Amino acid sequence: MESKILLILDLDETLIHATATKLGDDYAFQLYHYYVYRRPGLDAFLASCAEIFDIAVWSSASDDYVKQVVEQIFPVEIKLVFVWGRSRCTPLVVPQIDEYGYYNLDGASHYEYAKLLKKVRRLGFDINRILIVDDTPEKVRNCYGNAIYPTPFLGNPDDNELKILSHFLDSLKTAENIRSIEKRHWQRKFLSSYET
Numbered sequence: 001m002e003s004k005i006l007l008i009l010d011l012d013e014t015l016i017h018a019t020a021t022k023l024g025d026d027y028a029f030q031l032y033h034y035y036v037y038r039r040p041g042l043d044a045f046l047a048s049c050a051e052i053f054d055i056a057v058w059s060s061a062s063d064d065y066v067k068q069v070v071e072q073i074f075p076v077e078i079k080l081v082f083v084w085g086r087s088r089c090t091p092l093v094v095p096q097i098d099e100y101g102y103y104n105l106d107g108a109s110h111y112e113y114a115k116l117l118k119k120v121r122r123l124g125f126d127i128n129r130i131l132i133v134d135d136t137p138e139k140v141r142n143c144y145g146n147a148i149y150p151t152p153f154l155g156n157p158d159d160n161e162l163k164i165l166s167h168f169l170d171s172l173k174t175a176e177n178i179r180s181i182e183k184r185h186w187q188r189k190f191l192s193s194y195e196t
């Protein structure tokens, strides 16, 4: 039997929202000076993902923060392939594009902590069987063929993205090569299956 697809999940604005400004009293826990809110449907989402995929976490937040968030939101029965934080990311310059679509070499560029899948391949995973979920496309721009972009979660209690994402991920579980599947605008396509 073929091994499971590896699903790499981001934390901030994908599974949770951490903010120094309290949004309401329904935060899940406090970490440092942050109030941490779970994205609605998180427990069900993680449970269904764990049935289908091998799961890992990769965030560009500090390693210590990542470890503590994971301890809070993942049930112990879900065994994670790895839990990686910023020390596993690679700072890459994000090129500034001017209004005409040209690279603006004079403009102020900024760094983004990128997630490079070659680090995951070194663990022996097949690049065609890795999915990475991240609300920031710039962080996964070197592996956009593997990437799924959820809408950033900023604490909206009516957010239903994880339910829809579950449907979409379920549709990918039997794919031989996930890079050959169109993943842009997945919300539009799967909103209907969620509503039915």
Ligand SMILES: [Mg+2]
Pocket: 010, 011, 012, 013, 014, 134, 135, 136
């Ligand atoms: Mg994020």
